[in-house]
Amino acid sequence: MSFNTADQHTSGAVAGTPSGAPSGATQDRADSVEVYFARLPLLDRDGMLCAYETLPRIVAREGEPADSHTPADPANAANAVQGLTLAPPSQAAVLVEAFTRPALRAALTGHPAWIDVTREMLFDDALLRLPADRVTFELPIDVGADPEVIARIVKLHGKRFRFALDNVTKADESFAKLLPYVDAIKIDIRDIAATMLPKFASVLKAAGKLLVALGVENKDDYERVHALGFDRFQGYYFTKPHGGARRASASRQALLNLLQLLASEPTVMQLEAELKLNPVLVMHLMRLANSSSFAPGRKVTTLREAINATGTNRIARWTQLLLYADGRKISLEDDPMLQLAATRARFMEMAAAVLPEAGPTEEDSAFLVGVFSFVDAVFGGPIEGALEVLRLAKPIRAAILRREGVLGQLLNASEALERGDWSAVDAACEHLAPLDAGAVSALALQAAEWAGMAERDAQAQGLVQVEE
Known part of the structure; x- marks a missing residue:
């Protein structure tokens, strides 16, 4: 994944976030940039959550008044940034500051983070402020393989930082030079020849590398790369019906x-x-x-x-x-399906509460739209049939099936944020005033914290697990 760095603020400054909506951005001391986050789950070979890739959007502000909600002229963006009294902070410094704030840490629900870094960021000592045991740095394939890059990776390795090489599609000279110095290789299975993938995987596994499959969107994809020995999986295959109903932790x-x-x-x-x-x-x-x-x-x-x-x-x-919980006795915070459903449902509820026309009934409906938008993964078969079994109200079914009304737009916004598709988030927010991408991102982080909170709190208090 790569950074989505905007040249201008899109739809409302941090200080100008609508009343009732939380700030969706982290501000540096010069108030020159904002950072929004989305999360993409990484699953292990047992299908459990083991980490999150954090997908940041770094947005340059243009110095508009604190109470302004009007987007600035794109033609003036560069001049506005250049005209700041204080020099903008480095991208690494901004990202680190945002990453170390409580909201994102809580949203990771105890899991480590994988973070994209550019070549420029790699050489910025601001990265040293991150906890080495909780992060993996993802390097773009074009980061370079010159002696300076390799020396920097070796130095950070000495401080126990780990590295993954992102979006690998071929074994060229640059890849060969970097391979000894990275811990994991991320391969987008949609961008590599199917005939090449088995040999590639075999060689990399023999080299002791952690293999991560990107773009795993259905059961066939998952079974193919799982059989090849891949260790981590990214994609939403686990939200799809898998030839029948998902196992439930209870009948x-x-x-x-x-x-x-x-x-x-x-x-x-x-x-x-x-x-x-x-x-x-x-x-x-x-x-x-x-x-x-x-x-x-x-x-x-x-x-x-x-x-x-x-x-x-x-x-x-x-x-x-x-209904979404796995049949195995696992922590709820490690169950990817339950965490996704809980986060989406809570996000929908909180976002509906911000909208002027919403009341308690709409908030409850929003929660139901979120929680049952994956229900076909539980029951198997078409989602229409599963919704009929649950006897949900027509507006809820319409929002899920046809994306009708404000609940349908909130569902679009949630799905776009889960993919880290910021353009789609912006498009959905056009129909959700006063919500903007920043507020949506912040609400989603709060929802993620809520989704994992009960299990963590209970374990922290030493409760005894009741066996079946």
């Missing part, structure tokens, strides 16, 4: 029964009886009730206390999300 029918009961305003006794039929859901509910997000002031020890502490609305939401 899907039991979860659907519980959702139907929750829709009928049940008593605590009724909920308790239904939940006792589902030990896995009880385990997650106890963790949720004891997390700092819902801390009632003392440790919850019984199922009835957990129901009262959490509330039926939150139980319903986590029941919906657990």
